[in-house]
Amino acid sequence: MGGDVGPEVVIGGAELARERYPELRFRLYGQEPLIRAALAAAPRIAAEAEIVHVEGVVLGTDKPGQAIRRAKSTSMGLAIEAVKAGEAQAAVSAGNTGALMAMAKLALRTMQGIDRPALVALMPTLKSDSVVLDLGANTECDAENLVQFAVMGAAFARTVLGLDKPKVAFLNIGEEDMKGTEAIRDAAALIRTAAVDLPLEFLGNVEGNGIAQGNTDVIVTDGFSGNIALKTAEGTAKLVTGLLANAYRASLLTKIGYLFSRPALRALRDQLDPNNHNGAVFLGLNGVVVKSHGAANIKGFANAIGVAHDLVTQDINSRIQLDLKNFAAHRPAPPSPEPAVGAA
Amino acid sequence: MGGDVGPEVVIGGAELARERYPELRFRLYGQEPLIRAALAAAPRIAAEAEIVHVEGVVLGTDKPGQAIRRAKSTSMGLAIEAVKAGEAQAAVSAGNTGALMAMAKLALRTMQGIDRPALVALMPTLKSDSVVLDLGANTECDAENLVQFAVMGAAFARTVLGLDKPKVAFLNIGEEDMKGTEAIRDAAALIRTAAVDLPLEFLGNVEGNGIAQGNTDVIVTDGFSGNIALKTAEGTAKLVTGLLANAYRASLLTKIGYLFSRPALRALRDQLDPNNHNGAVFLGLNGVVVKSHGAANIKGFANAIGVAHDLVTQDINSRIQLDLKNFAAHRPAPPSPEPAVGAA
Numbered sequence: 001m002g003g004d005v006g007p008e009v010v011i012g013g014a015e016l017a018r019e020r021y022p023e024l025r026f027r028l029y030g031q032e033p034l035i036r037a038a039l040a041a042a043p044r045i046a047a048e049a050e051i052v053h054v055e056g057v058v059l060g061t062d063k064p065g066q067a068i069r070r071a072k073s074t075s076m077g078l079a080i081e082a083v084k085a086g087e088a089q090a091a092v093s094a095g096n097t098g099a100l101m102a103m104a105k106l107a108l109r110t111m112q113g114i115d116r117p118a119l120v121a122l123m124p125t126l127k128s129d130s131v132v133l134d135l136g137a138n139t140e141c142d143a144e145n146l147v148q149f150a151v152m153g154a155a156f157a158r159t160v161l162g163l164d165k166p167k168v169a170f171l172n173i174g175e176e177d178m179k180g181t182e183a184i185r186d187a188a189a190l191i192r193t194a195a196v197d198l199p200l201e202f203l204g205n206v207e208g209n210g211i212a213q214g215n216t217d218v219i220v221t222d223g224f225s226g227n228i229a230l231k232t233a234e235g236t237a238k239l240v241t242g243l244l245a246n247a248y249r250a251s252l253l254t255k256i257g258y259l260f261s262r263p264a265l266r267a268l269r270d271q272l273d274p275n276n277h278n279g280a281v282f283l284g285l286n287g288v289v290v291k292s293h294g295a296a297n298i299k300g301f302a303n304a305i306g307v308a309h310d311l312v313t314q315d316i317n318s319r320i321q322l323d324l325k326n327f328a329a330h331r332p333a334p335p336s337p338e339p340a341v342g343a344a
Numbered sequence: 345m346g347g348d349v350g351p352e353v354v355i356g357g358a359e360l361a362r363e364r365y366p367e368l369r370f371r372l373y374g375q376e377p378l379i380r381a382a383l384a385a386a387p388r389i390a391a392e393a394e395i396v397h398v399e400g401v402v403l404g405t406d407k408p409g410q411a412i413r414r415a416k417s418t419s420m421g422l423a424i425e426a427v428k429a430g431e432a433q434a435a436v437s438a439g440n441t442g443a444l445m446a447m448a449k450l451a452l453r454t455m456q457g458i459d460r461p462a463l464v465a466l467m468p469t470l471k472s473d474s475v476v477l478d479l480g481a482n483t484e485c486d487a488e489n490l491v492q493f494a495v496m497g498a499a500f501a502r503t504v505l506g507l508d509k510p511k512v513a514f515l516n517i518g519e520e521d522m523k524g525t526e527a528i529r530d531a532a533a534l535i536r537t538a539a540v541d542l543p544l545e546f547l548g549n550v551e552g553n554g555i556a557q558g559n560t561d562v563i564v565t566d567g568f569s570g571n572i573a574l575k576t577a578e579g580t581a582k583l584v585t586g587l588l589a590n591a592y593r594a595s596l597l598t599k600i601g602y603l604f605s606r607p608a609l610r611a612l613r614d615q616l617d618p619n620n621h622n623g624a625v626f627l628g629l630n631g632v633v634v635k636s637h638g639a640a641n642i643k644g645f646a647n648a649i650g651v652a653h654d655l656v657t658q659d660i661n662s663r664i665q666l667d668l669k670n671f672a673a674h675r676p677a678p679p680s681p682e683p684a685v686g687a688a
Contacts, residue, residue: 126586136517139525173480173571180568181483208575212583224524225572227517228565231552232573236580239556242470243615244588247608254608260601264591267598271587 001030001057001075003094003294007038010094013292013301014049015042020302021309027088029054029075054078058099060294067099068106076100080107083287090288090308094301097291101137101282108287111317113324116141117284118149119223119291120156122277123233125214129277131157131166132211132219136227137282143186146170146220150191151327152283153218154200155319160310163217165199171221171229172205179205183222194330198323208232237272275300279307284320288312345374345401345419347438347638351382354438357636357645358393359386364646365653371432373398373419398422402443404638411443412450420444424451427631434632434652438645441635445481445626452631455661457668460485461628462493463567463635464500466621467577469558473621475501475510476555476563480571481626487530490514490564494535495671496627497562498544499663504654509543510561515569516549523549527566538674542667552576581616619644623651628664632656 002010007030014026026045028035032053039046056074058067071077076095082088084107093100101119110117120133133153138145150168157166170188172180177188184205191202206216208229221229244265248258258265270276278300280291288311292304310316346354351374358370370389372379376397383390400418402411415421420439426432428451437444445463454461462478477497482489494512501510514532516524521532528549535546550560552573565573588609592602602609614620622644624635632655636648654660 124583126583139517171572173483173568208572208577209579209582211576212579221572224517225569228515228552228569229572229576232555232576233552233580235553235556236577237584238553239468239470240581240584240612240616244608244612247611247615248605250608250611253604254611257601257604257606257608260597260604261592262601264588264594264598264601267591267594268584268588271591272584 001034001095003292003296004060005094005295005297007034008041009296009298009301011035011038011042011045012298013296013305015045016298016302017305017309018045020306024305024309026050027052027079027082029079029082030057031055031075052078058096060096062096062099064098064102067096068102071103071107077103077107080104080287080289083289084108089312090290092290092292092301092305092308094292094294094296094304097136097280100289100291104282104285104287104289108285108289111284111286111320113321113328114148114152114284116145116148117282118152119280120153120283121230121280122160123211123230124272124277125212127214128161130211130214130217130219131161132221132226132230133283134221134223134226135230135280136223138223140224141183141222143183143190146183146187146222147190147327148284148324150187150195150200150202150218150220151198151323152320153220154198155316155323156281156283156311157217158199159314159316159319160307161217165201166217167201167203167215168218168220169203169206169210169216171211171219171225172207175205175207177204190331193332194327196330197326234274241268241272275303277303279304281307281311283316286317288316345378345439347636347640348404349438349639349641351378352385353640353642353645355379355382355386355389356642357640357649359389360642360646361649361653362389364650368649368653370394371396371423371426373423373426374401375399375419396422402440404440406440406443408442408446411440412446415447415451421447421451424448424631424633427633428452433656434634436634436636436645436649436652438636438638438640438648441480441624444633444635448626448629448631448633452629452633455628455630455664457665457672458492458496458628460489460492461626462496463570463624464497464627465574465624466504467555467563467574468616468621469556471558472505474555474558474561474563475505476565476570476574477627478565478567478570479574479624480567482567484568485527485566487527487534490527490531490566491534491671492628492668494531494539494544494546494562494564495542495667496664497564498542499660499667500625500627500655501561502543503658503660503663504651505561507561509545511545511547511559512562512564513547513550513554513560515555515563515565515573516551519549519551521548534675537676538671540674541670578618585612585616619647621647623648625651625655627660630661632660
């Protein structure tokens, strides 16, 4: 049903994604009249798409608990059920993030070896995009959670960014090993010990300003700090472009400067456009669920479908399973309990 | 001794600050020959400044523990001792932040009613600057710490931004009351109950993108998230201006655009220049200690001295003491223990 923007964006995005990946087929869940109307502008998929009429829609204001109770009478809930039943390989939605995560976790269950799924997405940097997780699914995390996020994030970077051996670091308040929380220090020690044969390079810690520098491919943190970092970055990008717009309005000379600068400003807008980094994934489930930004446009939704395509065709969940086994094999055995001594 | 940039910036900053605030007098701690050489360019303060020769300098690479052991043989340590002895009303340093905080806490002690001092500073927004704390002094914080940060941050905003009733909010991963950690929820409940007569308006929660919007005057968080937010904002501002610079280099047309845009770009640079928001304060001690950015220029150091001037002349510590008493007076008494019931 298309989040804040309606089915046109979902269907337009599907049409565009179908052009890029001809093997894609779509099943569209939602109110059939609206879907049919939107399909008029999407001839490529109109002929082949399957429509499943569902009256119920999860609203942006619904609490996750409310949404779960109505799961099987909503388009979002049934799309996830299709993944569970093996009828679809991935679900892509522009709807309510909290509801999507709750429904997906309940229906698909957390995969073996993962204690908590994490929300992962790409952030723009001065180099290529970087992978950041968790972006808000888990407010507080222990060392085991962080290690699992690192393994999942590296698999995501290999799959979506096409890297062989992504560079991984923990988001921290200093680069030195002793900085930050106990959870981070313990997680770093675990990775140094047991991630020796994994396809990743562990860099230690990266500070907040290191995200945008782009020297780290995968930035791992708890959902609280990750969400703060993501939204602070969004807010700051708007601040700088807003101040720039004000500066161009200041005088006749600056207004002339603006006219001559439009190609450069368009290029900047394009690089920062969230649509070009769209497709957050709730990673660590038995199935692929991708969240498109609620305000994404057609290109943005097509990119979210592209992320789903990459995760499915490259079978990210098997990669994660393999990496977790590799990690477990190198992990030191827990200290054996004191031998019981019988009383003499 | 001037952090990364040397005594010239400290003394140039003092000269500029003296121009703005004629009542200021300076005592300069450090290697006398270097100080005398720098004073040649600062006639206004050269005549009246007191020089205390100290050979020892805290280096940027010194660990706080190392620095503390040498406190009384370093310029930084002795400047703080002068505040402790009442010979100076404030110490301003561009040196090692960790060492400055450790030395200041040890020498000046935490003020009554405050469990942990916090690092506070201004961040640029689309409106005026906003106050953010803690920026990294305390990795993990409980509800009491957060409440105390809110009280101190509001007093800072009244003092440095000249606001009557600053708007205060907790940095969180959603605006709803139930979001985030237990510490934040408990702190919000405490503020709603007991901050009723304080000169502040409590807004609840603000998300990361809300910092730059500038609708909140004081943003309160633990030192981990605060440091991540501050540095992510710095990194993103550099990313956007870096991408813009690249965009202007793309073609002849964009290069012409750049030439016409220089006034607008200068205005932008000015608004984002950390020197115009300089002067972090380690708040909650019995004394005023201001940290100037290690790479600040003369104007930046003068602004850090200006922050010290405002905190001293408006006696921020008495304001905080008064607010803490007011808060304690409205605080519900802790639940009384179950009355003991004698066995019949």
